[in-house]
């Protein structure tokens with residue numbers, strides 16, 4: 455479980471996150487939703503330590519992450535996988551090398567053991583035959599799937615996904631959502647997902663946290679989100695024609 | 703206010719704004735130097751995985767070193783030919799033996815042409831490619847991806863480049879010195895300015911091993927400057943593709959200026 459307690463983050467005096475307290479449970483997909491610019495990425499970067507919080511604490515299973523230095527964080531980072539908004543594949547390496555990279559860094563397995571694990575992860579994301587392609591030769595959806603394969607290579611206990619299906623067609627987006635959900639259930643991972651895709655929310659939103667103007671505005675699940683008791687959330691949800699029609 | 707007062711007032715204003723500008727540029731210089739030193743303190747650490755480090759090192763020696771040999775060879779041969787032709791052209795007194803051509807060529811190539819000029823060329827070639835490579839990794843979040851995995855990205859990305867250049871640039875410079883002097887020999891063969899015999903006598907005249915040592919020290923310092931300053935320019939980028947282009951230009955400009963500056967400092971330290 456990951457707990458964020460009273461997180462505050464400012465950029466040049468402008469408050470982006472304002473006293474946010476949140477728990478993320480293992481085995482569930484924990485969604486963070488909100489408008490563009492509401493601070494979802496900043497929140498996720500604070501959680502994984504790419505940005506330091508100004509105030510507040512972050513705990514990983516009761517280990518106080520936010521006060522550790524880089525060296526103390528290292529063991530914890532091996533349990534953590536992250537899927538970046540743009541994939542962030544290493545473009546000097548092919549797909550196999552990308553997925554193998556964390557294994558090279560943290561395991562002392564033989565080459566054949568590593569290759570076996572890589573193949574397993576690639577099979578998992580339906581890319582069994584893409585091992586020799588370079589990142590520049592992949593489509594957007596394939597990039598995301600390779601990034602997922604790399605993120606799960608070390609069997610993480612915590613998985614962070616920043617807009618896993620933005621810029622993808624609805625079918626591929628659904629595929630990726632389901633993939634993340636399956637992995638989460640299968641390995642009891644604590645999964646945190648940033649999204650502003652309503653379809654993802656309804657499909658895999660075990661826990662939904664709505665961020666508005668830097669504050670945690672609403673918490674719920676995919677089942678009770680369609681009857682929000684909150685004007686801002688309602689406005690956010692029913693801003694598209696599709697969702698408005700669905701509501702009727 | 704008379705026109706003259708107004709004129710003086712304007713002048714004062716310009717003076718003050720200039721002063722303020724210089725002040726801020728200087729502060730920025732201190733700030734940049736500070737963050738450069740901080741970055742270097744993260745770079746110059748023992749790598750986590752030695753086998754991976756050596757793999758990267760070999761890779762970088764290929765990229766930084768071997769791939770530069772062509773351009774170094776061409777420039778060196780032509781430089782050697784031009785230096786000897788110019789020297790021979792300037793010797794018109796019968797009192798000065800023609801073997802002086804060889805001597806002058808050797809001294810100027812070892813002391814200045816190879817270590818400094820070739821390093822400047824490498825600053826242009828290697829510096830811009832390092833800055834844009836690391837800058838692209840920054841804007842596409844590849845550096846963040848490394849950090850999330852718990853890898854010291856500065857050490858992982860920059861150290862192999864610095865070590866590769868520090869190890870391999872001396873080889874390049876020795877190679878360049880050899881080819882430059884060979885260029886002078888070609889001139890002797892194909893013109894009647896001086897004979898090959900004169901030239902070789904001059905090359906061997908009053909040779910001091912220390913000059914070679916001085917050349918290599920300079921090369922190593924320049925190699926460190928080029929790679930580390932360019933990597934710093936790429937690493938500190940915040941923003942998009944536009945910044946990447948700008949940083950690779952800045953990398954070349956800054957490392958060239960530093961080469962010129964350290965050339966003076968090292969010459970003063972070592973040769974006086």
Ligand SMILES: Nc1ncnc2c1ncn2[C@@H]1O[C@H](COP(=O)(O)OP(=O)(O)OP(=O)(O)O)[C@@H](O)[C@H]1O
Pocket residue numbers: 465470488489490491492493494495496497650
């Ligand atoms: N490094 C930074 N420096 C200054 N301001 C920043 C920085 N990073 C983010 N911000 C600001 O923080 C706010 C939140 O940005 P963030 O990237 O978290 O939005 P988001 O919710 O992820 O949006 P999107 O859905 O478009 O990805 C924005 O207003 C942005 O300008």
Ligand SMILES: [Mg+2]
Pocket residue numbers: 494495496539616
């Ligand atoms: Mg974002």
